[in-house]
Amino acid sequence: MASSNKRVPTNHVIGFVLSLAMTLVAAWAAIGSDLPVSWVIIGIMILALLQAGVQLFMFMHVTEASSGNGHVPWNMMFHGFALAGIIVAGSLFTMSFGFDHDGHGGGGGDHQQHEEQQDHSGH
């Protein structure tokens, strides 16, 4: 609110620069770096959460007092993301955990799956 008369919205510019920087760091970590795969995955997921925070707080005014909506927007987002985490992690746990025969974790068993798929397609 206090910033609504300023010509240049400093918050938005900072948020934009932060998003660009985090996108580039995430892309470098995934494509250009030699870091261990599990570190890369954890790191870029944290960067994604931080970027979502930038959008919510700097662009979407999630905690704006003049809205008169109190904590509702924040509660909606927090519980939405908590549910999202439960749905994704829970699905992976029930559907994929320990499924691969070669023990390399999710996505490691391409060749065996090829055979399985062909078996099933014969029905």
Add this chain to the structure above:
Amino acid sequence: MAAEELKTGPLEYRTQEGQMGIMGFWIFLGAEVVLFATLFATYAVLYGRTADAPVPGELFEPGIVLIMTFLLLTSSFTCGLAIHEMRRGSVKGLTIWMSITLALGLGFLGFEIYEFVHYAHLGATMQSSAFWSAFFTLAGTHGLHVTLGIGWAILLLIQIRKRGLTNVTSRKFFIISLYWHFLDVIWIFIFTSVYLIGMVL
């Protein structure tokens, strides 16, 4: 209904109707987060189930995905600027920044359509494997949201030309700005957990 109207603060919050409309949209966005969560979960479970189709690491290219990401990030920024101009009372600023946002959104869609057609030529279609079904459903649902958002914003731009800035039109523009930023939030997670992880694994 709007018995009392505040004299200060952003136009979109001055009536109770405006406040309630915006709160309702936040509740809708909470439901959208869960909708996309189910699609992300399906994608994660089916990761690697590519059957005879190409694997994602062969098809995903950093260049085009980064261009799409920067287009959408910038459009989210310009959408924020549009709301900033709206709160300064400038219909012209709002219209200009919103039009730039839409142009960037159309650019994003163009690249996404090109990408899907390109993958289809290389043998990865909705029908080719469980993995690609999940991929096209997840990315396609996001693309559909972007398409709907563009149509919605064009209608609002026509409306503001006719009616100017009022409590009602500024509430509508504030809500589409929430929607547009939200699409960028979803894209960040698609970019990270689909494309980047798909290139790492």
